[in-house]
Amino acid sequence: MSTEIKSLNEECGIFGVWGHQDAARVTYFGLHNLQHRGQEGAGIVSNEEGQLHGYRGLGLLSEVFANEKRLSKLYGNAAIGHVRYATSGNGHVDNIQPFLFRFFDSQVSLAHNGNLTNAKTLRRELEEQGAIFHSSSDTEILMHLIRKSNAPTFLDRLKESLNIVKGGFAYILMTESAMYAALDPNGFRPLSIGQMKNGSYVIASETCALEAIGASFVCDVQPGEVVVIDDNGLKIDTYTTETQHSICSMEYIYFARPDSNIAGVNVHTARKNMGRTLAKEAPIEADMVIGVPNSSLSAASGYAEFSGIPYELGLVKNQYVARTFIQPTQELREQGVRMKLSAVRGVVEGKKVILVDDSIVRGTTSQRIVQLLKEAGAKEVHLRIASPPLKFPCFYGIDIKTRKELIAADLSIEEMNERFGSDSLAFLSEEGLISSIGLKFDAPYSGLCMAYFNGDYPTPLYDYEKKYRASLKENKVNL
Amino acid sequence: MSTEIKSLNEECGIFGVWGHQDAARVTYFGLHNLQHRGQEGAGIVSNEEGQLHGYRGLGLLSEVFANEKRLSKLYGNAAIGHVRYATSGNGHVDNIQPFLFRFFDSQVSLAHNGNLTNAKTLRRELEEQGAIFHSSSDTEILMHLIRKSNAPTFLDRLKESLNIVKGGFAYILMTESAMYAALDPNGFRPLSIGQMKNGSYVIASETCALEAIGASFVCDVQPGEVVVIDDNGLKIDTYTTETQHSICSMEYIYFARPDSNIAGVNVHTARKNMGRTLAKEAPIEADMVIGVPNSSLSAASGYAEFSGIPYELGLVKNQYVARTFIQPTQELREQGVRMKLSAVRGVVEGKKVILVDDSIVRGTTSQRIVQLLKEAGAKEVHLRIASPPLKFPCFYGIDIKTRKELIAADLSIEEMNERFGSDSLAFLSEEGLISSIGLKFDAPYSGLCMAYFNGDYPTPLYDYEKKYRASLKENKVNL
Amino acid sequence: MSTEIKSLNEECGIFGVWGHQDAARVTYFGLHNLQHRGQEGAGIVSNEEGQLHGYRGLGLLSEVFANEKRLSKLYGNAAIGHVRYATSGNGHVDNIQPFLFRFFDSQVSLAHNGNLTNAKTLRRELEEQGAIFHSSSDTEILMHLIRKSNAPTFLDRLKESLNIVKGGFAYILMTESAMYAALDPNGFRPLSIGQMKNGSYVIASETCALEAIGASFVCDVQPGEVVVIDDNGLKIDTYTTETQHSICSMEYIYFARPDSNIAGVNVHTARKNMGRTLAKEAPIEADMVIGVPNSSLSAASGYAEFSGIPYELGLVKNQYVARTFIQPTQELREQGVRMKLSAVRGVVEGKKVILVDDSIVRGTTSQRIVQLLKEAGAKEVHLRIASPPLKFPCFYGIDIKTRKELIAADLSIEEMNERFGSDSLAFLSEEGLISSIGLKFDAPYSGLCMAYFNGDYPTPLYDYEKKYRASLKENKVNL
Amino acid sequence: MSTEIKSLNEECGIFGVWGHQDAARVTYFGLHNLQHRGQEGAGIVSNEEGQLHGYRGLGLLSEVFANEKRLSKLYGNAAIGHVRYATSGNGHVDNIQPFLFRFFDSQVSLAHNGNLTNAKTLRRELEEQGAIFHSSSDTEILMHLIRKSNAPTFLDRLKESLNIVKGGFAYILMTESAMYAALDPNGFRPLSIGQMKNGSYVIASETCALEAIGASFVCDVQPGEVVVIDDNGLKIDTYTTETQHSICSMEYIYFARPDSNIAGVNVHTARKNMGRTLAKEAPIEADMVIGVPNSSLSAASGYAEFSGIPYELGLVKNQYVARTFIQPTQELREQGVRMKLSAVRGVVEGKKVILVDDSIVRGTTSQRIVQLLKEAGAKEVHLRIASPPLKFPCFYGIDIKTRKELIAADLSIEEMNERFGSDSLAFLSEEGLISSIGLKFDAPYSGLCMAYFNGDYPTPLYDYEKKYRASLKENKVNL
Numbered sequence A, B, C, D: 001m002s003t004e005i006k007s008l009n010e011e012c013g014i015f016g017v018w019g020h021q022d023a024a025r026v027t028y029f030g031l032h033n034l035q036h037r038g039q040e041g042a043g044i045v046s047n048e049e050g051q052l053h054g055y056r057g058l059g060l061l062s063e064v065f066a067n068e069k070r071l072s073k074l075y076g077n078a079a080i081g082h083v084r085y086a087t088s089g090n091g092h093v094d095n096i097q098p099f100l101f102r103f104f105d106s107q108v109s110l111a112h113n114g115n116l117t118n119a120k121t122l123r124r125e126l127e128e129q130g131a132i133f134h135s136s137s138d139t140e141i142l143m144h145l146i147r148k149s150n151a152p153t154f155l156d157r158l159k160e161s162l163n164i165v166k167g168g169f170a171y172i173l174m175t176e177s178a179m180y181a182a183l184d185p186n187g188f189r190p191l192s193i194g195q196m197k198n199g200s201y202v203i204a205s206e207t208c209a210l211e212a213i214g215a216s217f218v219c220d221v222q223p224g225e226v227v228v229i230d231d232n233g234l235k236i237d238t239y240t241t242e243t244q245h246s247i248c249s250m251e252y253i254y255f256a257r258p259d260s261n262i263a264g265v266n267v268h269t270a271r272k273n274m275g276r277t278l279a280k281e282a283p284i285e286a287d288m289v290i291g292v293p294n295s296s297l298s299a300a301s302g303y304a305e306f307s308g309i310p311y312e313l314g315l316v317k318n319q320y321v322a323r324t325f326i327q328p329t330q331e332l333r334e335q336g337v338r339m340k341l342s343a344v345r346g347v348v349e350g351k352k353v354i355l356v357d358d359s360i361v362r363g364t365t366s367q368r369i370v371q372l373l374k375e376a377g378a379k380e381v382h383l384r385i386a387s388p389p390l391k392f393p394c395f396y397g398i399d400i401k402t403r404k405e406l407i408a409a410d411l412s413i414e415e416m417n418e419r420f421g422s423d424s425l426a427f428l429s430e431e432g433l434i435s436s437i438g439l440k441f442d443a444p445y446s447g448l449c450m451a452y453f454n455g456d457y458p459t460p461l462y463d464y465e466k467k468y469r470a471s472l473k474e475n476k477v478n479l
Helices: A023-032 A068-072 A119-126 A140-148 A154-162 A209-210 A249-253 A267-281 A297-307 A330-334 A364-375 A411-419 A430-437 A462-474 B023-032 B068-070 B119-130 B140-148 B154-162 B207-212 B249-255 B266-281 B297-307 B330-334 B365-373 B414-419 B429-435 B462-474 C023-032 C068-072 C121-129 C141-149 C152-160 C207-212 C251-253 C267-281 C297-307 C330-334 C364-375 C413-420 C429-437 C462-473 D023-032 D068-072 D119-128 D139-149 D156-164 D208-212 D251-253 D267-281 D297-307 D330-334 D366-373 D413-420 D430-437 D462-476
Strands: A012-020 A041-048 A053-060 A079-083 A099-102 A108-115 A167-175 A179-183 A194-195 A199-204 A215-222 A225-230 A233-238 A288-291 A315-317 A341-343 A353-355 A379-384 A423-426 B011-016 B041-048 B052-058 B080-082 B098-102 B107-116 B165-175 B179-183 B191-193 B203-204 B216-220 B224-230 B233-238 B287-289 B313-318 B339-345 B353-355 B380-385 B424-427 C013-018 C041-048 C051-058 C076-086 C099-102 C107-116 C168-175 C179-183 C190-196 C201-204 C216-220 C225-230 C233-238 C287-290 C316-319 C342-343 C354-358 C381-386 C424-427 D013-018 D041-048 D049-060 D078-084 D099-102 D107-116 D168-175 D180-182 D192-195 D201-204 D218-221 D225-230 D233-238 D288-291 D315-317 D342-345 D352-357 D380-383 D424-427
Touching: A012 A023, A012 A108, A012 A167, A012 A179, A023 A041, A023 A068, A023 A199, A023 A209, A023 B330, A041 B080, A041 C190, A053 A099, A053 A108, A068 A108, A068 B297, A068 C354, A079 A108, A079 A167, A099 A140, A108 A119, A108 A140, A119 A140, A119 A249, A119 A462, A140 A154, A154 A167, A154 A179, A154 A225, A179 A199, A179 A353, A194 A209, A199 A225, A209 A215, A209 B339, A209 D288, A233 B249, A249 A267, A249 A430, A249 D330, A267 A297, A267 A430, A288 A297, A288 C225, A288 D107, A288 D180, A297 A353, A315 B429, A315 C207, A330 B023, A341 A364, A353 B068, A353 D139, A423 B140, A430 C201, A462 D156, B011 B107, B011 B165, B011 B224, B023 B068, B023 B080, B023 B207, B023 D462, B052 B098, B052 B107, B052 D099, B068 B462, B068 D413, B080 B107, B098 B140, B107 B119, B119 B140, B119 B266, B119 B462, B119 D068, B140 B154, B154 B165, B154 B179, B154 B224, B179 B191, B179 B203, B179 C107, B203 B224, B233 C201, B249 B266, B249 C068, B249 C201, B266 B297, B266 B429, B297 B353, B313 B365, B353 B365, B365 B414, B414 B424, B414 C207, C013 C023, C013 C107, C013 C168, C013 C179, C013 C225, C023 C041, C023 C068, C023 C201, C023 C207, C023 D201, C023 D330, C051 C099, C051 C107, C051 C381, C076 C168, C076 D013, C099 C141, C107 C121, C107 C141, C121 C141, C141 C152, C141 C251, C152 C168, C190 C207, C201 C207, C201 C225, C207 C216, C216 C342, C216 D352, C251 C267, C251 C429, C267 C381, C267 C429, C287 C297, C297 C354, C316 C364, C330 D023, C342 C364, C342 D208, C354 C364, C364 C381, C364 C413, C364 D068, C413 C424, C424 D192, D013 D023, D013 D107, D013 D180, D013 D225, D023 D041, D023 D201, D023 D208, D041 D251, D049 D107, D078 D107, D078 D168, D099 D139, D107 D139, D119 D139, D119 D462, D139 D156, D156 D168, D156 D180, D168 D430, D180 D201, D192 D208, D201 D208, D201 D225, D208 D218, D251 D462, D267 D297, D267 D430, D288 D297, D297 D352, D315 D366, D342 D366, D366 D380, D413 D424
Parallel strands: A288 A353, A353 A379, A379 A423, B287 B353, B353 B380, B380 B424, C287 C354, C354 C381, C381 C424, D288 D352, D352 D380, D380 D424
Antiparallel strands: A012 A079, A012 A199, A041 A053, A041 A079, A099 A108, A108 A167, A167 A179, A179 A225, A194 A199, A194 A215, A225 A233, A315 A341, B011 B080, B011 B203, B041 B052, B041 B080, B098 B107, B107 B165, B165 B179, B179 B224, B191 B203, B191 B216, B224 B233, B313 B339, C013 C076, C013 C201, C041 C051, C041 C076, C099 C107, C107 C168, C168 C179, C179 C225, C190 C201, C190 C216, C225 C233, C316 C342, D013 D078, D013 D201, D041 D049, D041 D078, D099 D107, D107 D168, D168 D180, D180 D225, D192 D201, D192 D218, D225 D233, D315 D342
């Protein structure tokens, strides 16, 4: 959740509701609980008796809709929304979703979470046929495919198109008369269906958004499914039967909110189990267990509980840091000025500390926190990571596209321990991760995608294949 | 720390540094870690070779100084700063501190944390002598007293004036040639001295601000002391010897950051002890212990540790909520739409829950959280409050001026339990609180102010006396 | 120029420069002098060695680029820009130009001033072939036509496409390697070429933008021409020879800045001549001549000069009014509170006044001003309009699409005089207008479009034909 | 009016209304027409049945009250307001008026236009008696004097205080029960009384503000008068009888709006007369007369009318320039890029031009405009200034405090002509100015202050005397 601290970013949250008189407002509150999935832009499109209205902008949801009029003008009984993490810092509003397309014969709005692996190829093919793209995102591709299709109904055209795009995707679409949701054949990204007290159906990237609006959980969208919600209710269809669960394990480890359930497993509970398993796999004597706030607190408390070592508040995160643009100068930084995290001297001074973190990407944060604790007087700092080493990029919707960004792709555990200045370092095993989450799907790794850890990608990589193979050679990796 | 959730507000944080080339920037980072003490306005005054420059505004520190030029124009080797909680929502920039006074013969800047009990009387006397006040705050009074004084030096005039004002106060002043800090004779509010790596002295409301800038702790300012810092270093003087420690117990319970030490006691540790003592005093069988984020997490983990019942994440606070102006309509609220806190259904469903909160003011939050947990399926919710019932107002710097705002002033514990819908309710005892904090001063309650709990005010109430006595009669309180 | 007062709006200004190291900045200053042609949005796209960069936003140019970084990041030696008047109040950034298209094989940016008469038909045809439009503007159509074309070069494809679109248009396009400008076969909208001191060629909607950047006038773009500017210099080509001048007469009457020349005729001089001719055609005895600020001042001084009646400042326009959102309540309005225009009592009281206005659209402004003058004590107000009555809509780029908006389509001159409360009312004749401007083209009306006055449209109306014919019947107009 | 072009600044506009249900809104619209007197800050204080409420901020009136709530919260039946020109660019909100003072026994609000000549002395005396000032403006002094006074009523105390302050001042004050206005004994600054249709009295710096709100003119406040307006109506009193009119001649020449009347003389008419007199005093043959927009247009039309030479629009001012922060680089400036003013090539090319300007301060603008016209092809430019040369500073409320800022204090007319590059240069004579305005007071210069032209200050200079005498010696001026 703490995207300010770690350089690991989810690429979006999506939400939709059909049949509620306050649809745009419901969508606002749903997106509000998905804000951790993307902070660089947000948008909502509503449906007022077949007429679609939209507003989107750069910034947090509350900034985009700071002026209440922006929201109250989105009339209608249905709405879909999106929060976006923009991969380039220089975010352009052109890429903010949901997209809204107005044709002479229809209107369609579209929101997307994920990453297509054959986007470059498809885009080129479409452009060669005369298509014009306005954004640099993958998302427009689906709209072009739907418009190119000659299938009889919108649903048919959508299903045909979903068989052409590859990779990780959760889509929500809205036309004049219905809302559609679809998940890729591997189910990389989470997507759940809920129902409000008045009977309205909602779709959301995480179940925490259902809770936020008082909706009860109905079911998860399954790989290969396309869901249709209209005034007649909910209908679940499939666009392919060649499916196999490969749920993104990083959702459990880091991205999802602890109060969400994914595939029926509560995220906090999964993380606490990871901490417990880690305590079993990599025990050490110490005075206390502390977690990196906020994403590692569940795992840390699990470690503490299993080991019987007290769980303490050894690090405090400044809750007001989010939008501070004034930074310490290099000189002040050398004098110890820092803004986001503080070590609690009164707690750690003279103590042996077990520091639990959820994962390590570049390693710069880990190094800084170990140093913080030592400066605050910690006698020893034993670093325990509640996930296996991240060694391989993700092509299904997480913003790590090259191995260069991953310290564990380069260094051994001993080398990392030395670089961080910690007194010992251990990671959770792959088996430990799988058992801690406890999925039961009849699929490799019980239904988890473990590719970041072991390079075992559950699909072909298409456009990324060549570059990825080359990067492996560079790093002399033997798979 | 979570001022958004509880209607209990600290009235300021102050900071000062003398002898650092980046003084304004150091002050910025110091104030940044004091932001929890006041979010409605901030300001910094710097001293450039005897010339004082200032900037202040409404909003969070990072908003007031959003334009880096505002900060970089505050040249000089010394600076003082202030973060303010404004008692009236319609905050006026006139009241934002530090105040900066330019006289024909000198310049003085002034920052204040606390509340004077004889402000109304003094202000009237001064106005009758022709004084003009620009703000509605107490703070200007000290400046008028200093200017009225005929004592020979600024320090003498300051000491004379400090003997006239009554109540709770921590002041930082800056003139062309020195910085001064002073604490009231009871030491209600915390105030600490630190030293940076380059030797510069700093003063701060809490030690967490020292940590933030890499300063080491030197000592606390003691009741009745006035500290002078100038190019010759640090000198500690006293303006009165009639002193007795009455440290605000609410600083330990709720206000201060857990990484601060007050009178040598770490706040997190004190809170964890309160939780442990509460577990001893009011045990109950249950499946899990959960705390109200963020201020009650220390107490909750203490309760869990002592009781051996697992500590779980049963409530999640939305980290993006701070500045959201769009609120659910009444109808959406009835449908269960909520924004700040979510109960974790996957954790609490079907479980007996011990809910630990740090304190109860109006009781509306407690009622709401119990309801949240029940709606998320908790079978039982046992509410445990890690402090005694708040029954009396504070006149020394916390924003509770009347008994009407305090539910425990009206209702018995049974009545509160019924109102909240909890399955049982217990508070920490006064003795339990005192022993958990563990101060050793030779003073009533070991040096704590317990007036909010028992009405035993350590000083006369001056301007507030009459109204307070009347309020007791209304409530039929027998002291 | 005073678009705040009259409900008559131009639909854009365009600008481009090739071969200047500060291209984006030059474009900024050029657009600055075209701001009167559109105030609802602005944008600039630059060309940095074949890589196009763009920024656009809602608001005045100076608001869109309030942050200088926005401009300074638009690197490169060429740039095109656009200021836009949005026909719908609820302006969307999607419609702000220049558009920037990034294809796998090329990049193209596009800016447009005008209105296509066959846009609806073309858009439908394109959508039926699978095209997707993002904006509601006509402008994207040209891009789709270019991409559909199979002609060998970009210039060929552009020329082919220019023969498909109909109506009024001035386009500027930029690719990696060249800048293109094109004008419709009737030359409805102005478009001029200039040259900077360093040799760089510039294109602008009006010559006042050339003056603003110190460029000298080279020539006007002629109907049916397409201009290519690249590193080899300027080349003028044609895409059609079926051309005939029909320059928008409203550019002379109202839209263009008085310091611009259109087809070699200075706009101020033309307006002054209209005033002189009006004085000849519709003389009246009076104490003074006053003009409606600012657009009618030239005509008023011409009337004064010819008639020998003194020209006075009888109306003052508040120069700070542009962005005031607080408006008088109905009650205050009845008490005489007003914001934009004041009558000068000290000048007009007790006097016979000739009030010169450039044109009448809805008539509400005329009525208000006559009333203002009478309330300020004017004995008589004789209204003289320096153009013929506006009776017919424009389909070539001015925002009057229906006859309902035009008071002169409904009422006779006597009826209007009565409604306005003026003591007499006269309009310039059509012949008077034509001779005052003094064009010499071998074309109907010497090369002017007079359709707004007499319904004699110089082209077929395509998509608008049917609706327009119906509106004529409704109004019982005999042409 | 065109304060962007000339470096000559008025120091404020003031307004008040008593007895109108929409008092704050009326004040807003009144101030709106006084905006030309000060653009750096604005404020309004209202009176809701004896309770004063205020809001003030930096920027234009419409920016300060951009949020309509700011205005609608200023409840009450009376209000006073202020627009301010801040002498230091780094404007501080502390100096924005009206000031609002809340005492234990009363509330007072205060707005001021003018400059005190004994402010420094009074402030020092007051500070020595213990007074504390918050702003750097003169305005607080009056409040201190009132509070120090022992006279029996507020009016008595005000009158006593008005006899202590010296210089140029127009004050509006408001207490719980009345509104007061006062003018200095020389009547330097304009101040008029009006009455709204519902009977409410209003006070305003200029009569154009009365027109704006539909109020009729009642009378001017006379030198030495203090006006009291309360629920019983209007009462005019005097605080001194030692009075003599010295109305600021620059109000007629440059500052006031042309639609205002000062001492019964319409400002446009006065300016037109100045132009006529100038044509008589300094005739020259030429093709056209042009004026510098906007403040010199009246004088230019007067010159044209008297001389019989046509009045033309040879210069155009960009109406969108006000808040543009992006400026041409030095290089672009050399290439001729400019933003505020354009010469109309189509009008002036090859012509002999008479350029009329209202006044010359530093001379940089005159030089620039002459150059602009020559670059646009003007054959000759004859500069005619419709006021005498400005040679001496003003101490009564105009922001020219030293002779260094005045080119005519240093250079002869021939030297200026050479520097400007004009073909001839002439100024209006002092006698010509006096007769053109046509006041009839029995006082030196018929009641005008002519000190800027001849150094004949109508009052002692107090605090400024010494420095002023020294500056004369430096410049070797013989008076």
